[in-house]
């Protein structure tokens with residue numbers, strides 16, 4: 001799963017290129033969070049390539065020495081999300097139908113996105129990793145906190161960065177939520 | 185044995201369901217004993233413990249259970265409770281281990297349940313502890329078409345009798361081909377609902393066009409899903425029937441028809457058509473011509489807590505259910521089609537399910553609605569199709585005249601009453617098995 005190398009020590013010097021890239025994506029993810037929390041879901045959808053792959057594996061309880069099989073892989077046929085842009089588009093468009101009951105009345109969400117790591121790739125793509133806390137308040141008194149990490153592969157499309165692949169890993173075994181009707 | 189009827193919750197003359205069934209704090213612990221302590225419950229699938237020493241952590245209702253295949257290949261289900269002081273002996277979701285070592289004082293159990301090592305057996309126990317009587321507590325298990333069932337009740341009837349003629353219908357999905365099925369999962373999440381509500385909902389085809397209209401409509405537009413309108417549901421010749429509390433709905437089909445499960449789309453329909461065409465002869469050999477050609481299981485529940493296939497509503501409290509979603513596909517299916525069905529299953533019925541997510545607030549609120557001071561005094565109305573169900577010439581079970589009915593739900597609560605009032609299995613009726621099982625299919629596949 002983890003393809004981006006995050007070492008704990010960093011060199012003293014930061015190059016202008018590194019700074020620029022990091023700043024650019026800091027902004028990218030801040031924009032994404034605002035789009036979601038302001039319920040501009042079409043803007044959010046726009047941030048993904050047409051051939052995007054949105055994936056959320058399961059996370060199992062395993063022994064420390066077997067941590068390599070904690071997170072299920074893409075060969076597993078019971079991933080929590082394993083979808084293409086069409087399904088994501090259905091998710092967004094249904095919110096406008098007036099009968100998407102899980103989100104009508106809509107949730108109040110706050111996406112806190114942090115711990116950004118960016119790594120450019122030789123092929124021009126960028127790998128970016130972020131951590132999130134998503135707070136959701138629904139109807140009168142329901143509250144849910146979703147925590148996890150995301151790893152994106154981003155590609156340049158028509159002068160914009162777009163997410164060509166997103167892997168979301170929730171910090172949960174039994175997901176302590178009635179549903180996952182908000183976006184990550 | 186004559187019993188004074190303790191629980192009377194469903195009035196079969198009026199279809200009124202008493203709301204206290206979801207509210208009364210005394211009911212839930214009784215359910216764990218009377219229903220989950222007695223029934224055959226789905227706990228796993230053979231394919232999830234395929235190799236010797238494979239194990240899967242699962243539940244018999246609320247009791248944590250290790251489903252394990254021992255070194256000789258035999259399946260067992262053990263209560264995950266150390267026989268010393270009761271600690272769990274296994275804390276992983278699945279694994280491949282010969283032994284389970286308790287983390288508290290280090291008792292070691294072999295994966296056939298035997299207590300094989302006690303630290304200080306001589307020094308602390310003077311060699312006087314009876315290791316033989318301290319094996320892990322074992323459940324009765326049996327399998328149906330690869331699905332593993334377990335029960336604590338030594339007096340429960342056989343699994344075959346328990347499923348009864350519901351199997352005649354279940355076979356059309358779980359046992360269509362001799363080559364069998366394989367399972368993936370579980371995906372697990374916590375629903376703030378009483379466990380009975382998602383089960384009851386399985387036969388509620390009435391809600392589908394209304395609760396799921398937004399997703400169904402867009403899936404019709406984008407994926408070619410057949411339209412799901414109330415009108416079509418009302419006109420449907422499909423059937424709705426109940427056997428031993430198992431609630432079945434099925435579609436009447438033609439030989440080679442693609443089962444329109446989630447995941448079948450415009451784009452891959454021709455591949456599914458080809459697959460069903462190619463496997464039709466095998467299906468007819470296995471199920472006989474009639475079932476293989478004309479019966480397609482649709483929404484259904486397996487009493488008490490199986491929800492739409494091998495998916496489980498595990499009781500966690502009067503208003504809390506741990507939901508387990510497994511994906512089951514035919515082994516013979518090409519990988520690409522397995523993946524399409526799996527993706528369809530999860531993106532519609534998983535925790536993020538385009539269908540599932542819209543059920544939750546309805547389910548929570550119908551039960552919540554019986555918890556308020558005024559709401560408590562009011563019944564739920566399950567009167568739809570009253571006096572319009574009975575015996576059918578062709579199909580076994582209590583068959584409703586129309587597809588859209590609350591007959592199965594009434595039967596579910598009637599079965600609930602029966603279990604809750606029973607002293608033991610002697611008080612629980614089983615419908616005689618009268619269906620003729622053409623073809624080679626058996627309980628074992």
Ligand code: FES
Pocket residue numbers: 266267268269270271286287288289290291
């Ligand atoms: S509780 Fe298991 S060894 Fe003591």
Ligand SMILES: [Fe+2]
Pocket residue numbers: 385391392395396539540543
């Ligand atoms: Fe539903």
